[in-house]
Amino acid sequence: MLSPDEIAEIDRELAHYEQPAAATIEALKIVQRHRGWVSDEAVAAIAAKLGCSPADVDAVATFYNLIYRRPVGRHVIHVCDSVTCWMLGEPRLTELLKAQLGIDYGQTTADGRFTLLPICCLGTCDRAPAMMIDEDTHRDLESVDAARLSAILERYP
Amino acid sequence: MSARTSPPSKPLTDRIRPNHPPYGLADYERHGGYQGLRAALKMSPQDVTALMKSAGLRGRGGAGFPTGVKWSLVPMGENAPKQKYIIANGDEMEPGTFKDRLLLEGDPLQFIEGITIGGYAIGASIGYVFLRAEYVEAARALRKAIQECYARNRLGRNILGSDFHFDLYLHTSAGRYICGEETALINSLEGKRAIPRAKPPFPATSGLFGKPTVVNNIETLCNVPHIVHYGAEWFRGLSKGKDGGTKIYGASGKLRRPGAWELPMGTTVREILEDHAGGLRAGLKLRGFLPGGASTDFLTAEHLDVPMDFDSIAKAGSRMGTGMMIVLDDQTDVIGMVRNLERFFARESCGWCTPCRDGLPWVEKILASLEAGQGRPEDLTILRQMTRLLGPGRTFCAHAPGAMEPLQSALGHFRLDFERAAARSAAVAGGRP
Amino acid sequence: MSAGDARSATAPLVTIEIDGRRYRVDPRRNLLEVALELGFDLPYFCWHPALGSVGACRQCAVTQFKDENDTQGRVVMACMTPCADKTRIAIAHPDALEMRASVIEMLMTNHPHDCPVCEEGGACHLQDMTVMTGHAYRRYRFHKRTHVNQDLGPFVSHEMNRCIACYRCVRFYREYAGGDDLNVFGAHHYVYFGRASDGVLESPFSGNLVEVCPTGVFTDKTYGESYTRKWDLQQAPSICHHCAVGCNIMPGERYGRLKRIENRYHGALNGYFLCDRGRYGYQHVNAQGRVRHAALRRDRGAARQPVDADTAIATLAGWLAEGRVLGIGSPRASLEANYALRALVGADRFHRGIDAETARLDDLVLETLARGPAQIATIADIEQADAVLVLGEDVLATGARIALAIRQAVRQSAYAMADAAHVPRWQDHSARLLAQEVKSPLFVCTPAATGLDGIATRTYRGAPQDLVRLAQEIVHLLDYTQPRAPGLDGDTIHLAHTIAEALKGAQRPLIVSGTGCGSAALLQVVANLCTALGRSGRKPWLALLPSECNSLGTALLGGPGLDAALARIEVGEIDTLIVLENDLFRRVPAPRLQALLMRLSHLVVIDALATPTAEAADLLLPAGAFAETDGTLVNYEGRAQRYFQVYVPEGDIRESWRWLQQVARARGQDLGDALDALIAGCAGSDPRLARIVDAAPSARFRIHGSRIPRQPHRYSGRTAMHAQRDIHEPRPPQDPDTPLAFSMEGARTGAPPAEIPIFWYPRWNSVQSVHKFQQEIGGPLRGGDPGVRLIEPGPGGHYHDRPGYRAPAELETVWLYELFGSEELSVRGDAIASRVAAPYLVLHPATAARLGLTAGATVQVEAAGQRWQAVLRVSPTFAANVAGVPRGLPGVPTFATGTVLSVREVRP
Numbered sequence A: 001m002l003s004p005d006e007i008a009e010i011d012r013e014l015a016h017y018e019q020p021a022a023a024t025i026e027a028l029k030i031v032q033r034h035r036g037w038v039s040d041e042a043v044a045a046i047a048a049k050l051g052c053s054p055a056d057v058d059a060v061a062t063f064y065n066l067i068y069r070r071p072v073g074r075h076v077i078h079v080c081d082s083v084t085c086w087m088l089g090e091p092r093l094t095e096l097l098k099a100q101l102g103i104d105y106g107q108t109t110a111d112g113r114f115t116l117l118p119i120c121c122l123g124t125c126d127r128a129p130a131m132m133i134d135e136d137t138h139r140d141l142e143s144v145d146a147a148r149l150s151a152i153l154e155r156y157p
Numbered sequence B: 001m002s003a004r005t006s007p008p009s010k011p012l013t014d015r016i017r018p019n020h021p022p023y024g025l026a027d028y029e030r031h032g033g034y035q036g037l038r039a040a041l042k043m044s045p046q047d048v049t050a051l052m053k054s055a056g057l058r059g060r061g062g063a064g065f066p067t068g069v070k071w072s073l074v075p076m077g078e079n080a081p082k083q084k085y086i087i088a089n090g091d092e093m094e095p096g097t098f099k100d101r102l103l104l105e106g107d108p109l110q111f112i113e114g115i116t117i118g119g120y121a122i123g124a125s126i127g128y129v130f131l132r133a134e135y136v137e138a139a140r141a142l143r144k145a146i147q148e149c150y151a152r153n154r155l156g157r158n159i160l161g162s163d164f165h166f167d168l169y170l171h172t173s174a175g176r177y178i179c180g181e182e183t184a185l186i187n188s189l190e191g192k193r194a195i196p197r198a199k200p201p202f203p204a205t206s207g208l209f210g211k212p213t214v215v216n217n218i219e220t221l222c223n224v225p226h227i228v229h230y231g232a233e234w235f236r237g238l239s240k241g242k243d244g245g246t247k248i249y250g251a252s253g254k255l256r257r258p259g260a261w262e263l264p265m266g267t268t269v270r271e272i273l274e275d276h277a278g279g280l281r282a283g284l285k286l287r288g289f290l291p292g293g294a295s296t297d298f299l300t301a302e303h304l305d306v307p308m309d310f311d312s313i314a315k316a317g318s319r320m321g322t323g324m325m326i327v328l329d330d331q332t333d334v335i336g337m338v339r340n341l342e343r344f345f346a347r348e349s350c351g352w353c354t355p356c357r358d359g360l361p362w363v364e365k366i367l368a369s370l371e372a373g374q375g376r377p378e379d380l381t382i383l384r385q386m387t388r389l390l391g392p393g394r395t396f397c398a399h400a401p402g403a404m405e406p407l408q409s410a411l412g413h414f415r416l417d418f419e420r421a422a423a424r425s426a427a428v429a430g431g432r433p
Numbered sequence C: 001m002s003a004g005d006a007r008s009a010t011a012p013l014v015t016i017e018i019d020g021r022r023y024r025v026d027p028r029r030n031l032l033e034v035a036l037e038l039g040f041d042l043p044y045f046c047w048h049p050a051l052g053s054v055g056a057c058r059q060c061a062v063t064q065f066k067d068e069n070d071t072q073g074r075v076v077m078a079c080m081t082p083c084a085d086k087t088r089i090a091i092a093h094p095d096a097l098e099m100r101a102s103v104i105e106m107l108m109t110n111h112p113h114d115c116p117v118c119e120e121g122g123a124c125h126l127q128d129m130t131v132m133t134g135h136a137y138r139r140y141r142f143h144k145r146t147h148v149n150q151d152l153g154p155f156v157s158h159e160m161n162r163c164i165a166c167y168r169c170v171r172f173y174r175e176y177a178g179g180d181d182l183n184v185f186g187a188h189h190y191v192y193f194g195r196a197s198d199g200v201l202e203s204p205f206s207g208n209l210v211e212v213c214p215t216g217v218f219t220d221k222t223y224g225e226s227y228t229r230k231w232d233l234q235q236a237p238s239i240c241h242h243c244a245v246g247c248n249i250m251p252g253e254r255y256g257r258l259k260r261i262e263n264r265y266h267g268a269l270n271g272y273f274l275c276d277r278g279r280y281g282y283q284h285v286n287a288q289g290r291v292r293h294a295a296l297r298r299d300r301g302a303a304r305q306p307v308d309a310d311t312a313i314a315t316l317a318g319w320l321a322e323g324r325v326l327g328i329g330s331p332r333a334s335l336e337a338n339y340a341l342r343a344l345v346g347a348d349r350f351h352r353g354i355d356a357e358t359a360r361l362d363d364l365v366l367e368t369l370a371r372g373p374a375q376i377a378t379i380a381d382i383e384q385a386d387a388v389l390v391l392g393e394d395v396l397a398t399g400a401r402i403a404l405a406i407r408q409a410v411r412q413s414a415y416a417m418a419d420a421a422h423v424p425r426w427q428d429h430s431a432r433l434l435a436q437e438v439k440s441p442l443f444v445c446t447p448a449a450t451g452l453d454g455i456a457t458r459t460y461r462g463a464p465q466d467l468v469r470l471a472q473e474i475v476h477l478l479d480y481t482q483p484r485a486p487g488l489d490g491d492t493i494h495l496a497h498t499i500a501e502a503l504k505g506a507q508r509p510l511i512v513s514g515t516g517c518g519s520a521a522l523l524q525v526v527a528n529l530c531t532a533l534g535r536s537g538r539k540p541w542l543a544l545l546p547s548e549c550n551s552l553g554t555a556l557l558g559g560p561g562l563d564a565a566l567a568r569i570e571v572g573e574i575d576t577l578i579v580l581e582n583d584l585f586r587r588v589p590a591p592r593l594q595a596l597l598m599r600l601s602h603l604v605v606i607d608a609l610a611t612p613t614a615e616a617a618d619l620l621l622p623a624g625a626f627a628e629t630d631g632t633l634v635n636y637e638g639r640a641q642r643y644f645q646v647y648v649p650e651g652d653i654r655e656s657w658r659w660l661q662q663v664a665r666a667r668g669q670d671l672g673d674a675l676d677a678l679i680a681g682c683a684g685s686d687p688r689l690a691r692i693v694d695a696a697p698s699a700r701f702r703i704h705g706s707r708i709p710r711q712p713h714r715y716s717g718r719t720a721m722h723a724q725r726d727i728h729e730p731r732p733p734q735d736p737d738t739p740l741a742f743s744m745e746g747a748r749t750g751a752p753p754a755e756i757p758i759f760w761y762p763r764w765n766s767v768q769s770v771h772k773f774q775q776e777i778g779g780p781l782r783g784g785d786p787g788v789r790l791i792e793p794g795p796g797g798h799y800h801d802r803p804g805y806r807a808p809a810e811l812e813t814v815w816l817y818e819l820f821g822s823e824e825l826s827v828r829g830d831a832i833a834s835r836v837a838a839p840y841l842v843l844h845p846a847t848a849a850r851l852g853l854t855a856g857a858t859v860q861v862e863a864a865g866q867r868w869q870a871v872l873r874v875s876p877t878f879a880a881n882v883a884g885v886p887r888g889l890p891g892v893p894t895f896a897t898g899t900v901l902s903v904r905e906v907r908p
């Protein structure tokens, strides 16, 4: 069930810990990096690889907000909704995003391109509000308008 | 080897060049790097620990626990467990806080040197960096630096020709603020749900995989090489107060120049906000500020001249926390701000203990209804009661008590806002047919 | 027996102060335990006496004062606070009171308040704690979070909305019982306790969730199907009949149906937990296949016709008068019933209801226990063992509760580490984390893989003969005067060394074995092991499992086995055969048995169930099932335990011993007319049985002149329950046999431990009330744990001759066991039946390959003239050469141990 690449990457992580189960989170992230999200089958495969039960792996997977147990779009937008960003216009940013994408938090656009999620403080409060798209942090969005937002989104086909 | 002649006054950020990639090993060493580790390897581990004590280094992760004392709790000597661990806490998810990111992105080697010395001092041969998932840039910088250190004998076996071995692994997290709590962090590093552990036993005796473990904040560890290199005296001299060293202070909110700056420990709030952050934007007045992240009590304009050090801020009725301020201006709805904070804390509760798991969502809902003009007068009674029921000792870890700090202080400093909101709601309700 | 108590260690008492009064207490305990023991009603959720403290629920808040001068105090959790000397706390302090009420209020923000339709209602710890803390009015006005429930299989219902997230379920299921298919998912206030997806809970101990859960998330599905409130159940103390461990149970009845089994706390035996066979095996009592009326076949070939009891009794008395009678007893019937049969037919005409081979094994168990030097291990003892050797017995299948205890035993070295680190043993997660994977030695040496392998230091797989050799080598290593085992390979010798060292190095070594392998040689070498350990200066603990609930009772009564009886029938000596609660088709190959039964004039069967033997009877007498009768069983440790009738069944059903008493009376023989006469007779028949009288007080026992009521004081509808049939209130049945009454009237307090019909205490309506009945939390019941040991181990000292070694023949049978399937009664209920595997056969891959068979193939198996089909399982961990057959599984016939099978593939 796991690809040779996934297995090799997990094995590398396994070497870093006293116990195989310690690599659970890494294994979940590896699989997610390859597949976008973690399906039930992937949970079972990771469990088999690490010598524990699917319930063990899923207990961990469902705890962490950055492990997706449902399919997500090709790109995931995380909008910081913590305090400084909120003060500096996160609600506005969120409304713009929702309008442009036509989705609410927790949803994926019909074309499977974007999933929109809130996230807590991205640690860039000096340049709030901020959001992350995939691995890129976009900052200084206080006065963002629809045009600038489109320009940003266009970079994520 | 070192080009430096006089010790730096801003040791932590001295080598950081904004908008430039961090130094590689050669440049790092040209600018004084690895002098600390070289010196440490010539000392006994116990002496390194003693040095931290006399330098007055207190943890920068929020609680301000003296680092030397923490290290000295680890069993040493023949009968100590063979395997021990040191973990760097780079989870940094406290809203308003972004200092560790700057340090890791700007000078990863300084941190690596620091944790290596820490490993030496407590006899740990393995270190982990627990880094929050979203710090992609920092992770890249760290990976590169770790690789270079391995290639150049700064990590691995017989470091710098000594008989000290030290492996360092980067673990990137998968989210959840509670991972920053040191025992939850240990569980997470073990691949488990990040539920805090009961203390005692403290990690120093039973931590990662049950072995003696020290968890230190990134900024804390970044101070270590300099203390070993330049001495405790020098370190104490950097500070304006009792606690040694400099501190990365920061400020965010509707300020002219929000940011983070390395300043002498004990710099006053006013200096940070006015001189460095440029004061509030035009037309705004200061109503209050959280001195050290989301989980600290509001202070107000009357506290502007309090020095930002652990004891002074405590005396003023708050906590220095991470030293990263969040500023509340007079145009921002204080109830909305507190509601935002409590939503964060409710969402990030691990779900282990009752008051936190079930109390925080209730608090959040009450605040939301007050904010929306649908509160009830008795809501304030419940909120006040909650600040007591979710206070220190009442919950399993410090998460919920931290959540109560901004709320309880807001209920005090901004009482009228809350009472007005409750009254407004009552009026609306009363006016309904 | 509370979490990890080291029984040897004692600690000087310290003084603590609670609400201004001083108490002398054990410093190794926590404040919550101690407060409960002292009689304080201190609420709690996440703490459990067997699971320890984890500090999650924050319900047990008390105010602690630093010293004499501290007037303010601070709120701490009692469960997480050690009883240090001079600890001062207040339970009644306003801060603590507010905290406790508020924790309930917060828990209730998401609780659905569906008590009227909740199976837990009225017996709910959450309800009790809510009332106790005084939280009465809801201030929360927002939405409640909701969850979707799961189908968890036939045993346990799931209603997640009631969850208060105390984490007890996962702590029991995973940490205590070793299951891995139940867990907690999600975070913050969306924590969800269940499986990764719908499906049967795999743990053999899943039913304990029902009692471990303090509210109605996990409830007994079989009970829910025809539900009755706890206070409407008629109950009596009983003993589980589904294996030889003899767990104490509390069955409850309403409207003539047995509704459920609950754990009945026993400090030395089952403690707080049962296995699922014990909890759910009761449904046979309500099953369609019950025999409810006496029936007589008047002519060969004719059908049996119902007859009234008097006619039945007279008929049997007449046949007895003709002589040429034989009686066959049963290891699943009480001592009293077996004794009554023996008394009726005469000792020389009484046979034990088991084949000679099994009889020899049971006798060897008795002899080994009695000879010493091993001490007989209770389950509480097993939990304290610091090195365990399991030899030949798949305890998880044949005596599951013992396997659960072995799971706790392997924590002994973890406790030692906790002690060294000054972490209290009750601080459960800290103690576990400190120890990580460290476990005390456990060696599981069996023919096939077992459920304990996962926690074993080493496992060894071999045919019984190989196990004998391994054990013999260990004997040799412990005592060089003893011979070595022949022909062992280097690995096995090395293993023998490892085991010998572990046993020698232990303070409390334990050997677990039994009759499951059907090997007398194995039992002898186990005895030799005990002797060798004794000589090396270690007094081992020993647990030997016989196969059935009263195997040792019948062994103590004695008598020849079935084979001798069959031989007497074969030679035409016998006209009338009386079979007591025994299905001979489970013990004798059918072709032979059928032929023999043809030679009888009269087959008389007394049984509760329409077994094949009962079907063949000429006279069938309906016997009470376990919950409908009283009697005494002797468990694996030789403890005589009395069980009591829960309710009076409908029809002609009566205790088998009462049928026999009445037949005796009709013949002018006096066996008495109530239970006590038989107990006295039985006790007088053999000095080893003398003490059974003390297993429970006699029928004359009264509390201030009153009986002990089986019905709770809130029992409803007594006058109206049967009004649709008869508006007259029937007179409650009389009970001549016990001090219990089928009534609400009587003495509610002061029942002796063996005769407590319900755990209930003012303000404690749930099973949590049991602490009010204990001397100390997790310790014996007040007045001592029920039952009496009939066997006292002697000094031991001599060896059996070294057993001879014979290599097993190819495809020689090795018995395997299933928790669900191997036991006769439990498979007759729907819930257990749905968990029973189809017939299978296990071979080692090499053996399968030699036979040209592949895993999953349907094979036809033949043994002793019987053929059946099975699915082939191929297992590399199974002993080579031999064939594993699940004993007693429906669809698998019976034959002698060691029979060589023939196997061929069935092609569709």
Ligand SMILES: Cc1cc2nc3c(=O)[nH]c(=O)nc-3n(C[C@H](O)[C@H](O)[C@H](O)COP(=O)(O)O)c2cc1C
Pocket (backbone or CB within 6 Å): B058, B059, B060, B061, B062, B063, B064, B065, B067, B070, B089, B090, B091, B092, B093, B094, B177, B178, B179, B180, B181, B182, B183, B215, B216, B217, B218, B220, B221, B397, B398, B399, B402
């Ligand atoms: C809810 C919670 C979150 C925390 N998050 C962090 C964090 O993100 N980074 C950190 O260094 N310390 C965090 N801490 C503090 C750590 O538990 C710990 O005290 C610290 O890492 C110790 O390092 P220091 O002694 O160097 O300060 C957190 C504490 C709590 C209770």
Ligand code: SF4
Pocket (backbone or CB within 6 Å): C032, C043, C044, C045, C046, C047, C053, C054, C055, C056, C057, C058, C059, C060, C061, C077, C078, C079, C080
């Ligand atoms: S956590 Fe403790 S605190 Fe709570 S009851 Fe459970 S037992 Fe007590």
Ligand code: FES
Pocket (backbone or CB within 6 Å): A080, A081, A082, A083, A084, A085, A086, A120, A121, A122, A123, A124, A125, A128, A129, A130, B095, B096, B097
């Ligand atoms: S509040 Fe958004 S980055 Fe900090």
